[in-house]
Amino acid sequence: MEKLVIRGGRPLRGKIEISGSKNAALPIMLACILVDGPVLYRNVPRLRDIFTTLKLLRILGCSAAFTDEAGHEVAAEAGALMPEAPYDLVCTMRASVLVLGPLLARLGRAKVALPGGCAIGARPVDLHLKALERMGARFDLDSGYIVGTCAELRGADITFDFPTVGGTENLLMAASLARGETILRNAAREPEISDLVNFLCACGAEISGEGSDTLHVRGVSSLRGCAYSIMPDRIEAGTFLTAAAITGGELFLENCPAEALNAVISKLESMGVGFERNPEGLRVRSGASLKSAGVTTRPYPGFPTDMQAQIMALMTRAEGSSTVEETIFENRFMHVPELGRMGADIELSGSRAVIRGGRPLIGAPVMASDLRASASLVLAGLAAQGETQVRRIYHLDRGYEHIEHKLNAVGADITRLEDR
Numbered sequence: 001m002e003k004l005v006i007r008g009g010r011p012l013r014g015k016i017e018i019s020g021s022k023n024a025a026l027p028i029m030l031a032c033i034l035v036d037g038p039v040l041y042r043n044v045p046r047l048r049d050i051f052t053t054l055k056l057l058r059i060l061g062c063s064a065a066f067t068d069e070a071g072h073e074v075a076a077e078a079g080a081l082m083p084e085a086p087y088d089l090v091c092t093m094r095a096s097v098l099v100l101g102p103l104l105a106r107l108g109r110a111k112v113a114l115p116g117g118c119a120i121g122a123r124p125v126d127l128h129l130k131a132l133e134r135m136g137a138r139f140d141l142d143s144g145y146i147v148g149t150c151a152e153l154r155g156a157d158i159t160f161d162f163p164t165v166g167g168t169e170n171l172l173m174a175a176s177l178a179r180g181e182t183i184l185r186n187a188a189r190e191p192e193i194s195d196l197v198n199f200l201c202a203c204g205a206e207i208s209g210e211g212s213d214t215l216h217v218r219g220v221s222s223l224r225g226c227a228y229s230i231m232p233d234r235i236e237a238g239t240f241l242t243a244a245a246i247t248g249g250e251l252f253l254e255n256c257p258a259e260a261l262n263a264v265i266s267k268l269e270s271m272g273v274g275f276e277r278n279p280e281g282l283r284v285r286s287g288a289s290l291k292s293a294g295v296t297t298r299p300y301p302g303f304p305t306d307m308q309a310q311i312m313a314l315m316t317r318a319e320g321s322s323t324v325e326e327t328i329f330e331n332r333f334m335h336v337p338e339l340g341r342m343g344a345d346i347e348l349s350g351s352r353a354v355i356r357g358g359r360p361l362i363g364a365p366v367m368a369s370d371l372r373a374s375a376s377l378v379l380a381g382l383a384a385q386g387e388t389q390v391r392r393i394y395h396l397d398r399g400y401e402h403i404e405h406k407l408n409a410v411g412a413d414i415t416r417l418e419d420r
C-alpha cells in the first residue's frame with residue numbers, strides 16, 4: 001500500500017486544470033451497453049474507479065479501453081453481452097450496480113452482485129429495484145446476487161421515495177430502450193445526471209426535463225454510437241477551492257464547473273473566501289481570516305455530501321464554532337477521529353458535528369477510510385504544522401487524478417511512498 005507524506009504550512013499559488021468527472025464518467029461509460037456501435041469518450045479521468053469500470057465492461061462482453069497510455073480518451077463498443085457483474089468487482093465499486101438498467105434493457109436479464117455497504121453506510125439499492133419492477137422487471141436474491149429478468153421493459157410513471165442519484169441513472173438508462181413513455185418523479189438533479197441525459201440524447205434517446213426533478217423518457221428501439229466529452233469534476237474542483245482557502249493561498253482552476261458548485265462557492269464566500277469567475281475558469285483567493293459557518297448536506301442543488309469532509313477540515317481553521325449536519329449518509333464522519341489526531345476539536349452527536357476552530361493543526365500519521373475522508377486529511381495536512389502521513393491512499397486514487405502532482409505544481413510539498 002502507499003502513503004502520502006505532506007509537509008504543511010505552504011500557501012498554494014498557481015493554476016490547476018480540473019479533470020473529467022468520475023461520477024459522470026461511470027454511468028456514461030456503462031451506458032455504452034445500450035448502444036449499437038462504437039462510442040468515443042473524451043475528458044475521461046485516469047482513476048482507479050474508471051479502470052474498474054473498463055474491466056467490468058470487458059467482463060460483460062464490451063470492448064473498452066483508453067486509446068493510449070497517457071490520454072483521456074476511451075473507445076468502447078458493446079459486443080456479445082454477458083449478463084453477470086461478478087462480486088469481486090462490484091465489492092470494489094458500488095457503482096457497478098448501474099449495469100442493471102442497461103442489461104435488462106438489452107438482454108432482458110441481469111445478475112449483479114449485491115453491492116455490500118461501504119465505509120460511509122449500508123447504501124442499499126431498494127429504490128433501484130422497486131422502480132425497475134414498475135417497468136416489468138422481476139428480481140430474486142440468489143446467494144448475494146440480484147438476479148433480474150424481464151421479457152420487455154415497459155414505460156411507467158415512477159416516483160422515487162428519495163432523489164437517488166444511482167437510482168435515477170439506472171432508470172434513465174433502462175427507460176431509454178423501454179417500450180412507451182417513462183416519467184421519473186422526485187428524480188435526482190445532480191449535474192452528473194444532466195451529463196448522462198445529454199450523452200443518451202446524443203445517442204438518439206428522447207429525454208426531456210434535464211436539470212429538473214421530473215424526467216420524461218420516450219423509449220426508442222435502438223441507440224447509435226457517438227463521440228462525447230465528459231463534464232469537469234465539480235467535487236475535485238471543490239476540493240481544490242478548499243485547498244486554496246485552508247492554506248491561505250490563491251488558485252486559478254481551469255475548466256472549473258462553477259455553475260455546478262454554487263452551494264459550495266456561496267458557503268466558502270460566507271467564510272470570507274473570495275472568487276472571480278471568468279469563461280476559462282474560476283479564481284479563488286483565501287480571506288485574511290476564516291469565519292465559522294453551518295453546513296447541512298442536501299441533494300443537489302443543496303450543499304453536496306461529497307464536499308462535507310473537505311469543508312469540515314477548513315472549519316477547523318475558522319474562528320469560533322461551525323456545524324455540519326450530514327443528512328445523506330448515515331456514517332460519513334470517518335474523517336473526524338483522524339482530524340482529531342491532528343489537534344482538531346470536533347464533537348459528534350448523531351448526524352451532527354460541532355467544529356471548534358482556532359487551534360492549530362499539527363501534522364500526524366492518519367488513516368484514510370473512504371474517498372472524501374482521504375481528501376479531507378490531505379487538506380488538513382496542507383495546513384498543518386509539520387509532517388502528516390496519510391495512509392491507505394488507494395481510497396484517494398479512486399477519485400483524484402495525480403492529486404499530489406497537481407498540488408505540488410502549485411507549491412505543496414507532498415511525496416508518495418510505499419507504506420511498509
Ligand code: EPZ
Nearest residue numbers: 023095123124125126127128164165166167306328329371
Ligand atoms: C452517488 O452515490 C455518488 N456516487 C456518491 O459519490 C454521492 O455521495 C451520492 O451519489 C450522493 O450525491 C456516484 O455517482 C458513483 P444515492 P449513490 O443513490 O448513487 C440511500 C463519491 O464520493 N439509498 O443518491 O449511491 C443511500 O443509502 C461518492 O464520489 C437507498 O436507501 O447515491 C444513501 O444514504 C460517494 N436506497 C442515499 O440514499 C437506494 O436504492 C444517497 O444515495 C439508493 C440509495
